[in-house]
Amino acid sequence: MIWHVEICLKLIFERGRDYPWERPGSCPRCQNYRVWGHGFVPRYFDGFSDCLLMRCYRCPACGCVITARPTSHFRYVRCRIETIRSHLKERLSTGRWPPGPLARSRLRHWLANLKCQVQAYLTSTWTFGLLAGFDELWGHERIPVARVR
Numbered sequence: 001m002i003w004h005v006e007i008c009l010k011l012i013f014e015r016g017r018d019y020p021w022e023r024p025g026s027c028p029r030c031q032n033y034r035v036w037g038h039g040f041v042p043r044y045f046d047g048f049s050d051c052l053l054m055r056c057y058r059c060p061a062c063g064c065v066i067t068a069r070p071t072s073h074f075r076y077v078r079c080r081i082e083t084i085r086s087h088l089k090e091r092l093s094t095g096r097w098p099p100g101p102l103a104r105s106r107l108r109h110w111l112a113n114l115k116c117q118v119q120a121y122l123t124s125t126w127t128f129g130l131l132a133g134f135d136e137l138w139g140h141e142r143i144p145v146a147r148v149r
């Protein structure tokens with residue numbers, strides 16, 4: 001299970017295992033009052049040459065393994081949510097992608113996935129546009145730029 005938490009990725013990069021991690025106040029699955037440390041998993045993020053160690057926890061009551069994830073990032077996506085959103089916003093309002101280091105193929109892939117997500121989950125009755133669709137899907141804990149499964 002993913003636990004979204006405010007994390008400073010730069011500080012994790014600098015301090016590794018010595019980063020001062022918060023601990024979930026309770027198990028997000030069964031609400032058991034405490035969870036135990038359960039090691040780390042490596043994850044990649046844009047802007048960092050090496051993987052960063054994300055803290056894991058385990059609930060002794062239900063066995064659930066909880067992995068920390070920064071609130072700034074969707075699950076499975078290495079790019080910051082705000083960066084993705086600002087690129088899509090520019091493309092949707094001007095017809096052009098903003099200049100920058102992100103590969104056009106990656107940007108087009110996100111836009112295509114967003115269109116599919118809006119079709120699949122908000123359906124053709126959605127008339128507020130793709131950017132509002134992005135926000136709506138995100139608000140419902142979906143990843144708006146992930147492939148529809």
Ligand SMILES: [Zn+2]
Binds near residue numbers: 031060062063064
């Ligand atoms: Zn639990």
